[in-house]
Amino acid sequence: xxxxKTPLSSEHERLGGxxxxxxxxxxxxxxxxxxxxxxxxxxxxxxxxxxxxGELRVSGEHSLKSLQWLTSNDVSKLKKGQAQYxxxxxxxxxxxxxxxxxxxxxxxxxxxxxxxxxxxxxxxxVTKNNKGADITDESSFWAQVAIQGxxxxxxxxxxxxxxVESINSFSFLPLSFKxxxxxxxxxxxxxxxxxxxxxxxxxxxxxWSTLLKKGEPFDVQPIGLGARDTLRTEMKxxxxxxxxxDSTSPIEAGLGWVVKLEAKEFIGSExxxxxxxxxxxxxxxxxxxxERGIARQGYRLFSxxxxxVGRVTSGTPSPSxxxxxxxxxxxxxxxxxxxxxxVEIRNKKIKAVTVKTPFVQKG
Amino acid sequence: xxxxxxxxxxxxxxxxxxAYVDENLVTVxxxxxxxxxxxxxxxxxxxxxxxxxxxxxPFGVVESVKAVSxxxxxxxxxxxxxxxxLQDDPGAIxxxxxxxxxxxxxxxxxxxxxxxxMRAPEYKxxxxxxxx
Numbered sequence: 371x372x373x374x375k376t377p378l379s380s381e382h383e384r385l386g387g388x389x390x391x392x393x394x395x396x397x398x399x400x401x402x403x404x405x406x407x408x409x410x411x412x413x414x415x416x417x418x419x420x421x422x423x424g425e426l427r428v429s430g431e432h433s434l435k436s437l438q439w440l441t442s443n444d445v446s447k448l449k450k451g452q453a454q455y456x457x458x459x460x461x462x463x464x465x466x467x468x469x470x471x472x473x474x475x476x477x478x479x480x481x482x483x484x485x486x487x488x489x490x491x492x493x494x495x496v497t498k499n500n501k502g503a504d505i506t507d508e509s510s511f512w513a514q515v516a517i518q519g520x521x522x523x524x525x526x527x528x529x530x531x532x533x534v535e536s537i538n539s540f541s542f543l544p545l546s547f548k549x550x551x552x553x554x555x556x557x558x559x560x561x562x563x564x565x566x567x568x569x570x571x572x573x574x575x576x577x578w579s580t581l582l583k584k585g586e587p588f589d590v591q592p593i594g595l596g597a598r599d600t601l602r603t604e605m606k607x608x609x610x611x612x613x614x615x616d617s618t619s620p621i622e623a624g625l626g627w628v629v630k631l632e633a634k635e636f637i638g639s640e641x642x643x644x645x646x647x648x649x650x651x652x653x654x655x656x657x658x659x660x661e662r663g664i665a666r667q668g669y670r671l672f673s674x675x676x677x678x679v680g681r682v683t684s685g686t687p688s689p690s691x692x693x694x695x696x697x698x699x700x701x702x703x704x705x706x707x708x709x710x711x712x713v714e715i716r717n718k719k720i721k722a723v724t725v726k727t728p729f730v731q732k733g
Numbered sequence: 734x735x736x737x738x739x740x741x742x743x744x745x746x747x748x749x750x751x752a753y754v755d756e757n758l759v760t761v762x763x764x765x766x767x768x769x770x771x772x773x774x775x776x777x778x779x780x781x782x783x784x785x786x787x788x789x790x791p792f793g794v795v796e797s798v799k800a801v802s803x804x805x806x807x808x809x810x811x812x813x814x815x816x817x818x819l820q821d822d823p824g825a826i827x828x829x830x831x832x833x834x835x836x837x838x839x840x841x842x843x844x845x846x847x848x849x850x851m852r853a854p855e856y857k858x859x860x861x862x863x864x865x
Contacts, residue, residue: 388772404773404798596772596798662820664776664796686798687775694776716778716794 376421377513377574385592392595393487395422400594407597408689411560412730415519416593417581420566421574424489425508426482432502434477439501439637441471442620444630445480448473453540453555456628457620458484458492463641464616465623467492468608470557472542481508481553481568485610499637513574515567517581518601521588522564528584530554534565547577559598561605561732603686606656606697606727612667612683613654613697622650622699652680652699656727657711658691663720665696665713672712672719679704679711690730696722737765737860740831744807744847745856746789751831752807752850754841759808762835763795763826766860771797774826777819779836784812786839788846793836795826804836808846814838 373396383389387398398419401407410416428437437445443456452473458466467488472481484492493507517526526534530545534554537543542555552569569577582590599609608614613623620629620642631643659665665685673679685696696713704711707726712719739745744752749767753760768774776796786792786806793804815837819825825834851859 399799400772600798662776662778664801666801 374422376419377571378419378421378515378578381575381578382419382592387592387594390595392422395486397422398592398594400596401592404594404596404600405689407591407593408600410589410591411519411562411593411597411601412690413520415517415521415525415564415585415588415590416597417578417585417590418516418518418593418598419513419578420516421513421571422486423509423514424484424486424492425512425514425568426484426489426493426496427480427506427508428482428496428503429479429506430502430504431478433480433504436496436501436503437471437480438634440496440499441469442629442636442639442642443471444633445471445473446633448476448480450474450476451541451543453542453557454628455540457614457625458495459620459636459638459642460495460616461638461641462617463619463638463645465610465614465618465620466495466616468610468614468625470555472553472555483514483566483568488610511570512568513571513577515569515574515578515581516558516560516564517567518558518560518562518564518593520563522562525581525585525588525590526554526565529580537565547573547580552577559607560601561607561728561730562601597689599684600686600689603684603695603697604688604690604728604730606654606729608654609684619645619650621645622652622654624654650702652701653705654683654697655700655705655724656729657696657698657722657724658729659694659696659713660710660721660723663713663715663718664694665698665715665720665722670714671698671700671722672714673704674710674712682713688729695725695729700724735769735864737769738831739764739853739857739860741853743831744850744852746805746807746850747859748803748805749860750805750807754847757841757844758813759810759839759841760835761804761807761837761839763804763830764856764860765830768827768830768834771795771800771802771827773797774823777823777826777836779815779817779820780812782812782815786810786812788849795823806839807850808839808841809843810839810841812837813840 382398671680791803
């Protein structure tokens with residue numbers, strides 16, 4: 371498969387981004403440095419090119435019925451201009467993808483924002499299990515830029531006008547950028563305030579350049595995928611392929627809050643109900659290392675009497691905390707905060723302890 | 734294309750370690766090209782003094798935020814000195830990989846192994862090829 375470029379790939383190269391092939395996309399992993407970029411989002415404002423994300427339009431009179439069957443959250447609760455974090459589930463009660471559902475017109479028109487690496491899989495799955503909705507892949511039409519950080523809304527006011535402030539968390543508004551309509555959503559993947567903006571691909575470069583220019587007084591920086599990952603890990607947000615996949619249960623992953631078993635029947639709901647009824651065997655927990663070493667995805671976890679008890683799903687140095695943190699599935703008896711266990715790092719067993727999450731407390 | 738400093742006096746491995754040879758003492762580090770490719774090094778694991786190492790085999794690890802990379806010994810011998818401060822603050826590996834960021838000193842078993850390493854012009858050629 372050849373590497374795809376976003377409408378902003380050449381801008382990133384021009385700005386000195388270190389470019390890598392990320393799941394088939396030519397993306398910047400860092401610009402000036404991961405720690406600097408991380409701090410920029412925690413303390414100021416940063417820009418992320420997330421144009422690689424997929425957008426699927428689900429519309430028509432059967433759109434609500436289809437989405438109620440396909441996704442785990444209750445789509446009927448969405449009013450026009452509201453967004454919802456949700457899951458596409460499979461018949462085994464596992465997770466096909468995590469996504470955000472945007473309600474453009476209740477009962478008639480919805481936009482799904484899905485993971486880049488899963489887009490083709492999602493499109494095939496949604497098409498196969500559709501209940502009569504019109505499904506269109508709009509991924510190449512839309513570019514997407516996330517503006518995140520405590521100063522993000524000030525910058526957005528400069529670029530799109532005062533009305534951005536009226537957008538509540540998990541809501542969105544169509545707004546004009548130089549005459550082109552874009553969708554501005556008060557969502558993000560960093561734990562900071564900010565927006566994610568869907569903008570037609572042909573105006574992406576202008577939008578990006580305008581953000582950089584008007585962001586100069588705020589010392590805005592472009593942010594690479596490296597800091598995107600450390601920022602989300604500090605919040606213990608799930609990343610598909612790490613914390614969640616086709617075989618993980620939403621209940622074990624701590625995503626029970628987006629699974630509305632009382633409200634409706636959906637794909638895999640019976641299986642998920644039975645996990646809930648029996649009680650999960652393992653749960654996703656956050657931990658920090660007590661000794662030197664970085665836990666990485668796939669590393670094995672051991673009890674002090676040397677039984678393998680789990681695996682690391684994500685691990686990284688936390689730039690905000692200057693500690694090495696991680697996320698892992700552990701048996702429920704190890705999930706109590708303060709439980710100690712061992713991480714196997716290159717044949718050595720290193721002590722770690724479960725901690726309260728998000729790792730970084732905001733607000 | 735970025736140009737990297739490749740000191741003439743050093744030997745190089747194809748895994749991007751440099752080796753400075755002073756009689757039978759070999760100082761080892763990673764090249765500027767390697768640190769740039771790694772990104773910010775956040776952790777490094779170095780051997781104990783007195784440990785035996787073998788040419789081409791791992792003697793330690795450097796980790797950036799995203800990746801773990803083995804450090805491979807350019808020559809066989811005994812580790813006689815370790816740049817211990819790097820284990821608490823590996824910043825020098827990025828800032829000055831060819832001086833302050835040196836990793837270990839090895840007392841080499843035999844000079845013959847140097848023949849398996851590259852000199853600067855040859856190393857320069859390999860990184861130029863990998864960039865194009």
